[in-house]
Amino acid sequence: MTQDSAARADELDLAIVNCLQLQPRASWTLVGRALDIDPVTVARRWQRLSSAGIAWVSGRATGQGRPESCLAVVELSCSAAETLAIARRVTELPHVLSVEHTSGPRSLTILVEVRDLAFLSRFLLESVGTIPGVVATSSHAVTKVYSMGDHWQLHVLDPAQQAVMLRGQQPRLDGLTSEQADLARGYDAVDRQLILLLGEDGRMPVATMAARAGLSESTVRRRVAGLVGNGRVVLRCDMALPDSGRPVISWLWASADAGDIDAVAMTLRRLPGIRVCWRISGGGPNLMLALTTHSLHELSQVEARLAAEVPQMTIHDRSMVLRSIKRMGRELDLDGRSIRSVPLDIWADAGDRPPR
Known part of the structure; x- marks a missing residue:
């Protein structure tokens, strides 16, 4: 990908991204109708955004078709001199969804699908554990996802524009928070092939997918509709956070009583700036939150609001994301922009080694 470092996202660009956050594979005609602009203009602008790595659409499987499959957060303590090299090697692992360089005692925080x-x-x-320079690991299983970056929106569309994007659409199942998603079914070879193509480009045309997979267009169209409609594939429109206006991410480790945790999490989901809310197991805290803010100074205001809105929650630890290196299968540059897709072949063997 050739990145245009001079490219910047304006208000119309943000509106286009927001439309695709609601319907990642929406036609340019629909987006143009919602924004009252020509579809050709929408397509041209999206091409500029995606070519510059500012925004992209990707797809991934929701679990591995097994009741025991789950997400896990892994904290790596690394030798300082080896941290970047470790991050690059971990980025290549097929089970690793995201990699972040974080503050505090943990050098790297990664999200894996197991x-x-x-x-x-x-x-x-x-x-x-076999990568040179990894000193220690600590892991937490995600036992329930209340919200994810998949749900995060820019919120720049007005109600009428949102209505156009959502009119006639079935509610999106994400396979994470919905009890309706069919996660117990395995993925066959064709499913996996199509999911890897959607990971490369979540808006890849059906004709292109069919040609690359050696399938008919009708088969691809039917398969993709079934995977997405049943919540077995998540499609998401992502954006470089500095370009979104919320460049700061911080993680909070917190806890709430078992009887209160669902109510606490539902309150948290409604608060602005909450990008991720997970129930976790494997240590003292049982909640993990990701906050996005406009600046470092805003963090104290957000935490004060959390204390007022959810007094039943206790915050135990905090960590700043110094740099996002990989996010949901996309390697990012220093500006948080997408450089390339890294195949999320989550069905690979656990012992598969990253390239040296």
Whole structure:
């Protein structure tokens, strides 16, 4: 990808991104109708945004078709001199969704998709633990997802524009928060092939997918509709956070009583700036939150609001994201822009080694 470092997102660009956050594979005609602009203009602007790595649409499987599969947060303590090299190697691992360089005692924080806890053990021992410079690991299983970056929006559309984008559409299942998603079904070879193509480009035309997969267009159209409609694939429109106006991400480790945790999480989901809210297991805290803010100075205001809105929650630890290196299968540059897609072949063996 050739990145245009001079490219910047204006208000219309943000509106286009917001439209695709609602319907990632929406036609340019629909987006143009919502924004009252020519579809050709929409397509041209999206091409500029995606070519510059400012915004992109990607797809990934929701789990591995097994009841035991889950997300896991892994904290890596690394030798300072080896941290960047470790981050680059971990980025290549097929089970690693995201990699962040973080403040505090943890050097790197990564999010992985695992088929079960035994697989997580093998991943830590064979894939990560053998990388030179990794001093220690700490892991937390995500037992419930209340919100994810998949749900995060810019919120720049007015109600009428949102209505156009959502008119006639079935509610989107994400396979994470919906009990309706069919996650117990396995993925066959064709499913996996199409999911990897959507990971490369979540807006890849059906004709292109069909040609690359060696399938008919009708088969691809039917398969993709089924995967997305049943919540077995998540499509999301992402954006470089500095270009979105909310460049700061911080993680909070918190806890709430077991009887209150669902109510606390639902309150948190409604608060602006909450990008991620997970229930976790594996240590003292049982909640993990990601906040996005316009500046470092805004963090204290957000935490004060959290204390007022959810007094039942106790914050135990905080961590700043110094740099996002990989996000949901996309390697990012220093400006948070997409450089390339990294295949999320989450069905690969746990012992698969990253390139040296």
